[in-house]
Amino acid sequence: MKTGQTLLTLCLAGTIFISISAGQINADRGKQLWYAKTDGRSCTSCHGDNPANSGKHVKTRKNIKPMALSINPERYQDDKKIEKWFFRNCKWTFGRECNVQEKADILTWLSSQ
Amino acid sequence: MSLNRSMVAGSILMAGILAFSLYGIGQIWASSKNQTDPLYVEECGSCHLAYPAQLLPPRSWQIIMSQLDDHFDENAELDTESRQAIEAYLAEANQSTNGSYRKLRRNLGKQTPLRITELPYFIHEHDEIPSRLIKANDKVGSLSQCNACHKSAEQGNFDEDNIFIPGFGRWDD
The missing domain is CATH 1.10.287 (Helix Hairpins)
Structure with a gap:
């Protein structure tokens, strides 16, 4: 498991590094994805329009802490957690998994908020 | 001496x-x-109340855990390790079912409810509450939000003494 995680982290870091080198990470594209609607669903369905504010689970109404790193510095510290939520939430929101590029774009945008 | x-x-x-x-x-x-297992609370409790395992029979949990990719129209998939650990917890926690939970299984027969709100005992306990206090109540919304009114739900306590319906007040059955 540890090896798997390390490999995953290395792959992610590698991909992000290559993307940065190629100048491909784009926070604006991440922002567009954040607001993109697919069959009436978007990230904002639960997280709300402004990532600096708390969100509310669309069904269970459970409070979701802000996604903006400046407001909630606890975010994005755990690779496994990041991957878990991307996996679940991309499938719910877009009906498919997000690719590395999309994840890097969204993470970069949210981290700058 | x-x-x-x-x-x-x-x-x-x-x-x-x-x-x-x-x-x-x-x-x-x-x-x-104390039915709370840290992994269970982390994985299940991040979206909703980590419902006490005893509220459903083991056969219900088995089905719920086998279809997490469509968890009441949500994706709640887990990695295999976490899923198996939670399945083991749910099975084990159910073995210590005490008296206060046993009544939840009344009149259940061979049914395998996937929602706690489908239990005959649950329906019986909640059927007198007008919908304006639940569905039309912005602070509640649904009977599945146990902790909106049962203030000690997170501790597995559903006693009447701890019921407070938002916008209404104490509820005495």
Whole structure:
């Protein structure tokens, strides 16, 4: 498991590094994805329009802490957690998994908020 | 002198046995009261109340855990390791079902409800509450939001003493 995680982290870091080198990470594209609607669903369905504010689970109404790193510095510290939520939430929101590029774009945008 | 010593030794022994018994009783009480497993709370409780395992029979949990990719129209998929650990927890926690939970299984027969709100006992307990206090109540919304009114739901306590319906007040059945 540890090896798997390390490999995953290395792959992610590698991909992000290559993307940065190629100048491909784009926070604006991440922002567009954040607001993109697919069959009436978007990230904002639960997280709300402004990532600096708390969100509310669309069904269970459970409070979701802000996604903006400046407001909630606890975010994005755990690779496994990041991957878990991307996996679940991309499938719910877009009906498919997000690719590395999309994840890097969204993470970069949210981290700058 | 030796009698005194015997008495002292006997008292210490008795105190030891008493303390040990109390500890044992405390442990049993704790295990039946505190159903929370950190992984269960982390994985399931991040979207909704980590419903006490005893609220559904094991056969219901088995089905729920086998279809997490479509968890009441949500994706709640887990990695295999976490899923298996939670399945084991749900099965184990269900073995310590005490009296107060057993009544939830009344009239269940061979049904395998996937929602706690489908339990005959649950329906019976909630059927007198007008929908304006639940569905039309912005602070509640649904009977599945146990903790909106059951203030100690997270501790597995659904006693009437701890019911407070937002916008209404205490509810006495």
